[in-house]
Amino acid sequence: MTARPDTTGSSSAIVIGAGLGGLSAAMRLGAKGYRVTLLDRLDQVGGRGSSITQNGHRFDLGPTIVTVPQVFEQLWRECGRDFRKDVDLRPVDPYYEIRWRDGSVFTVRQDEGAMIDEVRRLSPRDVPGYKRFLKDSEARYQFGFEGLGRRPMNKLMDLIRELPGFVKLRADRSVYAHAASRVSDPRLRMALSFHPLFIGGDPTHVTSMYILVSHLEKEFGVHYAMGGVQEMADAMARVIEDQGGTVRRGVEVDEITVTAGCADGVVTTDGERLAADIVVSNADPGTTYDRLLRKQVKKRWTPARLNRSRWSMGLFVWYFGTKGTAGKWADVGHHTILNGPRYRGLLKDIFMKRHLAQDMSVYLHRPSVTDPSVAPKGDDTFYALSPVPNLHGANSVDWAEMEETYRKNLAGVLNDNLIPGFEDHLSASHILTPDTFVSRYLSPHGAGFSLEPRIFQSAWFRPHNISEEFGNLFLVGAGTHPGAGIPSVVTSSEVLTQLVPDAPRPYVPLETKVAAE
Ligand SMILES: Cc1cc2nc3c(=O)[nH]c(=O)nc-3n(C[C@H](O)[C@H](O)[C@H](O)COP(=O)(O)OP(=O)(O)OC[C@H]3O[C@@H](n4cnc5c(N)ncnc54)[C@H](O)[C@@H]3O)c2cc1C
Numbered sequence: 001m002t003a004r005p006d007t008t009g010s011s012s013a014i015v016i017g018a019g020l021g022g023l024s025a026a027m028r029l030g031a032k033g034y035r036v037t038l039l040d041r042l043d044q045v046g047g048r049g050s051s052i053t054q055n056g057h058r059f060d061l062g063p064t065i066v067t068v069p070q071v072f073e074q075l076w077r078e079c080g081r082d083f084r085k086d087v088d089l090r091p092v093d094p095y096y097e098i099r100w101r102d103g104s105v106f107t108v109r110q111d112e113g114a115m116i117d118e119v120r121r122l123s124p125r126d127v128p129g130y131k132r133f134l135k136d137s138e139a140r141y142q143f144g145f146e147g148l149g150r151r152p153m154n155k156l157m158d159l160i161r162e163l164p165g166f167v168k169l170r171a172d173r174s175v176y177a178h179a180a181s182r183v184s185d186p187r188l189r190m191a192l193s194f195h196p197l198f199i200g201g202d203p204t205h206v207t208s209m210y211i212l213v214s215h216l217e218k219e220f221g222v223h224y225a226m227g228g229v230q231e232m233a234d235a236m237a238r239v240i241e242d243q244g245g246t247v248r249r250g251v252e253v254d255e256i257t258v259t260a261g262c263a264d265g266v267v268t269t270d271g272e273r274l275a276a277d278i279v280v281s282n283a284d285p286g287t288t289y290d291r292l293l294r295k296q297v298k299k300r301w302t303p304a305r306l307n308r309s310r311w312s313m314g315l316f317v318w319y320f321g322t323k324g325t326a327g328k329w330a331d332v333g334h335h336t337i338l339n340g341p342r343y344r345g346l347l348k349d350i351f352m353k354r355h356l357a358q359d360m361s362v363y364l365h366r367p368s369v370t371d372p373s374v375a376p377k378g379d380d381t382f383y384a385l386s387p388v389p390n391l392h393g394a395n396s397v398d399w400a401e402m403e404e405t406y407r408k409n410l411a412g413v414l415n416d417n418l419i420p421g422f423e424d425h426l427s428a429s430h431i432l433t434p435d436t437f438v439s440r441y442l443s444p445h446g447a448g449f450s451l452e453p454r455i456f457q458s459a460w461f462r463p464h465n466i467s468e469e470f471g472n473l474f475l476v477g478a479g480t481h482p483g484a485g486i487p488s489v490v491t492s493s494e495v496l497t498q499l500v501p502d503a504p505r506p507y508v509p510l511e512t513k514v515a516a517e
Pocket of ligand 1 (some may be wrong): 017018048175199252284292479484
């Protein structure tokens with residue numbers, strides 16, 4: 001039997017998972033007066049935003065681009081703190097470079113005039129269409145990010161109210177179809193439509209609402225957190241501890257306990273029972289409902305429904321260090337996207353056929369040009385990411401067998417197109433495949449970003465931030481509303497706190513109590 005919460009004490013919250021969604025939820029619950037216990041199975045906080053170190057190279061495993069920094073500034077303000085004092089976030093300009101195998105290059109930066117020049121250089125006839133695309137993107141940002149993205153979407157009425165906006169903005173159309181309606185050059189169509197891949201979605205199927213990313217990049221910049229996203233996550237954990245909360249690393253939750261239809265605590269894999277007034281899960285909703293609530297009967301998020309859902313793509317990520325290469329490959333900056341010979345064909349292979357193609361498109365991260373703390377002096381730290389099929393369904397890729405073959409293939413692409421001769425300098429190497437996403441993050445089907453953000457898996461259709469299955473249970477993070485990506489998971493905690501009741505018995509840290517007496 002689960003111990004009841006201490007009724008003489010303050011209201012308590014358990015947060016399962018210290019991804020950026022879980023960390024921001026814990027901060028906001030602390031600010032709301034809850035006594036918070038945050039548990040993560042990993043030995044660091046940050047989830048997909050955590051890092052590993054090998055031979056003096058720090059590898060930020062996941063997010064590298066921070067957009068919409070004001071979501072963090074607001075989060076810190078709500079906790080009575082100043083974000084800029086805790087995290088050194090710096091703008092990166094140019095944002096990134098997109099390259100094609102024919103040698104053409106498109107450099108994305110903040111300045112609108114420079115961007116129009118870039119478009120003109122590739123395809124003069126597309127300049128008017130590009131300007132219209134920017135306006136389209138702004139309209140979708142206001143509607144999708146500032147509007148419904150920041151509001152709860154747990155009632156059908158919440159969705160119905162938004163339907164006229166969806167119709168007006170042609171949410172039925174895909175990101176790619178929208179870009180193609182504005183520009184004709186295939187390279188520009190790619191450059192204006194690839195953003196859903198940053199959150200695991202197929203640009204040819206994800207709703208065109210996601211073209212909002214172009215506006216938020218242009219308006220608020222592309223940033224890098226010195227020390228990596230791990231540094232931001234660590235700063236978030238410090239705020240939680242300063243609020244009097246507890247952050248426990250290396251603790252895995254095996255089960256969420258439910259009494260009379262309400263979540264009332266958790267049991268860890270070590271058999272420890274912890275009681276709480278509310279439980280917030282930052283584990284993937286698939287893992288939350290299928291694994292942590294396996295003993296409970298579900299009405300909506302049944303195993304069959306989760307299995308029918310469409311999951312985001314998988315990722316093959318090779319982290320490597322190179323010795324004595326600082327200053328070499330001078331044309332390779334912080335962020336480079338190298339297109340393969342095919343765009344739509346490759347997307348089809350990844351998302352529809354679930355076939356591991358020979359060709360690939362690659363995102364190359366080289367943080368050592370911005371942040372000296374990622375590599376020993378004179379060396380470089382890289383990661384190369386290639387989107388691949390997830391593990392859903394029969395005939396999924398056997399990564400134990402394919403990992404080395406695929407790495408060699410990727411090394412060949414990098415060698416031939418971006419960083420010739422790099423393998424002679426290798427000083428560290430680490431690989432994540434969809435299998436690792438299962439073992440490290442308990443990610444269903446090894447998906448890189450939880451449920452794919454298709455129209456019928458977005459807003460009300462996504463697992464709700466307030467559970468539709470059990471009382472006192474809340475969800476935060478990439479698999480819930482509004483979706484994946486750093487700004488969205490932090491916003492999901494903003495939505496969550498609109499749904500969580502104020503702590504009936506607010507937490508007062510000991511020092512505050514003593515000072516008052
Ligand atoms: C390679 C990569 C690159 C990316 N690049 C970018 C980028 O540049 N910009 C951007 O904005 N976004 C990017 N993203 C997306 C972004 O990182 C994620 O959407 C976001 O970090 C997810 O945060 P989250 O809070 O949902 O959960 P996660 O980071 O998935 O964290 C969930 C946590 O829950 C823990 N957990 C799960 N189950 C249990 C359990 N039973 N008990 C205890 N703990 C548990 C896990 O260990 C994990 O730490 C990237 C993602 C990846 C993978």
